[in-house]
Amino acid sequence: MFVAASVGLGIAMVMVMIRAVLGPTIYDRVLALNSFGTKTVLLIAVLGFLMGRPEFLDLALVYALINFIGTVAVLKYFEVGDLGRTLKDSEERVD
Amino acid sequence: MEQVILALAWVAVGFGLFFTVVGAIGVLRMPDVYSRLHAAGMTDTMGAGFLLIGLSLNEGFTLISLRLILIWIFLLFTSPVGTHALARAALYGGVQPLQEESGEVDHRDSN
Numbered sequence: 107m108f109v110a111a112s113v114g115l116g117i118a119m120v121m122v123m124i125r126a127v128l129g130p131t132i133y134d135r136v137l138a139l140n141s142f143g144t145k146t147v148l149l150i151a152v153l154g155f156l157m158g159r160p161e162f163l164d165l166a167l168v169y170a171l172i173n174f175i176g177t178v179a180v181l182k183y184f185e186v187g188d189l190g191r192t193l194k195d196s197e198e199r200v201d
Numbered sequence: 202m203e204q205v206i207l208a209l210a211w212v213a214v215g216f217g218l219f220f221t222v223v224g225a226i227g228v229l230r231m232p233d234v235y236s237r238l239h240a241a242g243m244t245d246t247m248g249a250g251f252l253l254i255g256l257s258l259n260e261g262f263t264l265i266s267l268r269l270i271l272i273w274i275f276l277l278f279t280s281p282v283g284t285h286a287l288a289r290a291a292l293y294g295g296v297q298p299l300q301e302e303s304g305e306v307d308h309r310d311s312n
Contacts (some may be wrong), residue, residue: 107214107260111252114218118225119217125237133234133291140283141228141241145221147272148252155256163268170233170272174279181290 108156115149136180143173210258217252219250224248234291234298238284245280 109190126138147170154162182191220243227240253273257266 107211111214111218114222118221121225121229127204131291131294131296133287133294133296134237137234137237137241137287140226140287141224141244144245144249144276144280145225147276148221148249151253151256151269151272155259160260160265160268163265163272165280167268167272167275170275170279174275174283181286185290185293188204199249 108152111152112149112156115145115152119145119149132184136177136184140173140177143169143177147173206235206258210255213251213255213258215255217248217250219248220244220251229271234296235288235298238288242254242284245276245284249280265286 122138122142122145122160126135129135129138134175150162150166150169154160154166179189186192224242224244224247226238227243228237231237231240250273253269253276257269260266260269
């Protein structure tokens with residue numbers, strides 16, 4: 107069961123990575139990387155069971171949080187142009 | 202009873218794998234960003250939920266299954282927030298949602 111799950115997750119990760127390389131806009135790439143990170147969390151959990159070392163779940167937990175923070179940070183950088191300001195601040199500064 | 206729970210775990214992991222692969226195919230094949238978001242969201246909720254529930258059924262009621270449920274709760278909170286931030290950034294970034302293509306308009310629902 108765990109071998110089949112890890113192989114299926116690997117196939118899904120390859121397909122999402124193809125979208126990250128092809129993606130016409132930056133948002134396609136960010137979306138593909140976010141989805142890739144979620145699948146990485148699942149793969150770490152399944153591999154922990156496969157190798158008989160469920161301590162890997164701590165890594166999966168941390169990776170889920172880092173993946174979310176990274177996605178939101180990249181999106182804010184591309185939307186505002188600066189991580190320290192909000193959209194309103196940058197509009198006021200332009201005016 | 203043991204066998205029933207193990208069979209349920211197999212079924213849940215199979216469902217999770219199915220939804221994950223279908224979501225990945227959707228991310229690869231859908232035509233624009235917003236429809237790809239739909240497919241990716243299905244991976245995050247159904248695929249991850251079924252897979253983690255199957256793994257925790259396989260494990261039983263221990264600290265490990267508690268960690269699996271914790272991962273599931275974190276994904277349940279972070280995935281909609283990330284999807285919403287992505288859709289908002291794409292809309293403000295000037296990506297137009299895909300309209301009906303001229304020439305291939307489907308009139309089955311309009312009459």
